[in-house]
Amino acid sequence: MSSTFKSEKKSALNYLNQIKEIVGPENVLIDPERIIDYSHDESTQTEWPRLPEVVVTPTSTQEVASLMKFAFEAEIPVTPRGGGTGLSGGCIPLKGGIVLSLEKMNRILQVDLANQMASVEAGVTLGELIQAAEEAGLAFPPHPGDESAQIGGLIATNAGGSRAVKYGGIRNYVRGLEVVLPSGEILHLGGKIVKSSSGYNLMHLFIGSEGTLGIITQAIIQLLPAPALCRSLVIPYDDLEKAIETVPAIIQAKILPLAIEFMEKDVINITEEYLKKTWPSRIGQTDLLIILEASDEDELDRLSQKVADVCLNRGALDILVADTSSKQQQILEIRSKIYEAIKPVTVEILDIALPRSEISAHVRRVKEIESEVSLWLPTFGHAGDGNVHTHITKVYRQGNQLVQLEESIWKEKAARVKKMIYEDGLSRGGVLSGEHGIGVIKKAEFLQFTETAQLEFMRQIKKIFDPKGILNPGKILD
């Protein structure tokens, strides 16, 4: 590469032929109608989406490595992209350049029965992994996000999901990674091993680094023996706090559900309407959704009874059991589609993770802010693991109606509310993001609320792996 090239504007379009040579012309997109799909993720903020200049869809690690080597030399920004289901703008190509989509690296390389691990390319979706595990008589029980999310993206975000109460985030399941660095070098980290104490753990550094240190091209994922039986309980309360205060009591009663979610009736109702489906409980203001898991029906009965005892002792109005698979599906679908239903009025989803003991007081404070500022702040999430998703919206509530605010007004209110909620959450020992990542959307607050020394070390780590700053620029710290 001549230095004349380097001093030109670093536009990927100037290098189109070279790019096509590396990945093949069939894996290079520049058509505006197609590349627009690569300009955003599932977040609602309208100010961030950016068109890439070129989208490439390499089909092998070697192609990713060659492309990165080329981009590194030419100093072209590269933004890696998984399923695009993120909520923090992590895959938005803020500096244009190349979007490197892993979508065609979607092979399940092996499901290894003896070691109970799957070796997969980064573009395999969560749904495909779950299915492959089941077909092999095994299971991948954590459910860290949308099933169209890709494994590489889930690992890059250290995704969590509602089952993290019992199973933890995806970090716990990553045994090995293949990573392509900005320079084009390939690292092989971990392996089909469950223990390692062999030098600094670079693998854990890449987990949650949001595609800013390297591109995950393959992963070895721990599977578990085939799933046990599940049962969902819907437990209505007349009061949000009473519902949430039950959660530590359940854990202290030595019950470890698969999931403990809380949600208020207003968002349930909106989602029922949106999906034309029916939620089992019509009474009360807030419901807990508790999913139990056990090896047989007797054990499920025993656990259900214990949960019912704890909840009824703490003010639950009823215990509704989804004992058929179709009822269970209906409940889970409504839960998983709440965001979709309220997305049109959502400005930002917060993702604060707090000590479990602090959720109740934090949510009480959110409700105070809601009425102080007159902005609807539907708040739900993973009560079992302290991860609260307050949705900052553009509307306020008048009785059962949601009333749209003018843009200048909701913008001002949203900014104010966000600051107040973060101050409360962080003062309770919380962190900014439990599972969505920092991306670009949470960057300003991340820089504001993180210890200066930590930020400085993170910057130096970024510089080690990406000395030219070409990989996923503008994210986390940059």
Place this chain on the structure above:
Amino acid sequence: MSSTFKSEKKSALNYLNQIKEIVGPENVLIDPERIIDYSHDESTQTEWPRLPEVVVTPTSTQEVASLMKFAFEAEIPVTPRGGGTGLSGGCIPLKGGIVLSLEKMNRILQVDLANQMASVEAGVTLGELIQAAEEAGLAFPPHPGDESAQIGGLIATNAGGSRAVKYGGIRNYVRGLEVVLPSGEILHLGGKIVKSSSGYNLMHLFIGSEGTLGIITQAIIQLLPAPALCRSLVIPYDDLEKAIETVPAIIQAKILPLAIEFMEKDVINITEEYLKKTWPSRIGQTDLLIILEASDEDELDRLSQKVADVCLNRGALDILVADTSSKQQQILEIRSKIYEAIKPVTVEILDIALPRSEISAHVRRVKEIESEVSLWLPTFGHAGDGNVHTHITKVYRQGNQLVQLEESIWKEKAARVKKMIYEDGLSRGGVLSGEHGIGVIKKAEFLQFTETAQLEFMRQIKKIFDPKGILNPGKILD
């Protein structure tokens, strides 16, 4: 600090008054008879132990920070030390200077019932943590080492232990860390949270960094609901490989024991004699020790039956059940003291972690090497998680006798054998250390067998946190 000072030999003894001022004279030792205890760990290699010049025992994070700031300025080497139970020489003060022992920072700050977490100073021992958890009606079920090991050291080594099959290594239980850096800066990482996706995870970088990046002064540790019931099964086989080959079959039968250990009768016999205790099985060549855990006796019966079926189908000679607490204790004591019993003849303990499916073939190769080279290589360990501890010795076996070799002979054989075993283990997808760490003892092989690019990144990371190289010099990469 004047530059004349700096250019003197960087002896800690030149600064004794300053050191006493920082931590108090009662926390500074220089008496040779006392500091000799800080010159080694539990490894057997005679070439590594070094006397420190000064041992300090600070009583607070602030004292650790002040001492590090001082040592950083004066460029005095500092080697942090926990319980000294390590097996890789990680706490040996290779460059003299200061040994910073955390032994007096041994307070359990809190056992938080609502969040089921303990906040502890780094010098709390594993035994003390287990006891505090139990007193609070909770449990700390993983058992990553000797009970006199200290939490800070366990985290710094990413210790594993025999229960990692079910519970994983200590990494899975660390929720928060307070770390003092070489510069004296204090970092607060994580917290009482179970999920975080908030920037690069520095906490996981410190876990397993063997005190070379910073000094762990406090930790927040996840506890679990109170322990279930345990039952130990001793299962003799006439053949080592048959025993090990049973292990994947147990896991595939969807049984997840607390521990699956394998050990040959010769080491059991030596340990019985050493402890004057009796192991339950007298038949066969190799035993599996399987510890089951369940919430009640019925479930334990059911699991025991399943394990028995799998094992008897695969050539087990008998199934011996330790159904009383005292029998159970006796078995576990013998298992845990094997190392002590054979320590006098041990040159080095290997700690290779392999894919579970590869253990059998690897151990077969070790046995081949044993007879090829004529050196006794007792091999036992954590069959359930693929962590194999081959002990390289100074003796060979003649019938039931162990015959001592001359030093020049065992040294040559030990070096040859080690190379052969690593080559086999690593070619099977293994790593050098599953749970003991690299320290100084495994450094040469670590540098030889690790991807060059990974080593380079680790070196750069070391440089970020410890630019003057004063912290635990000579370890891992240095």
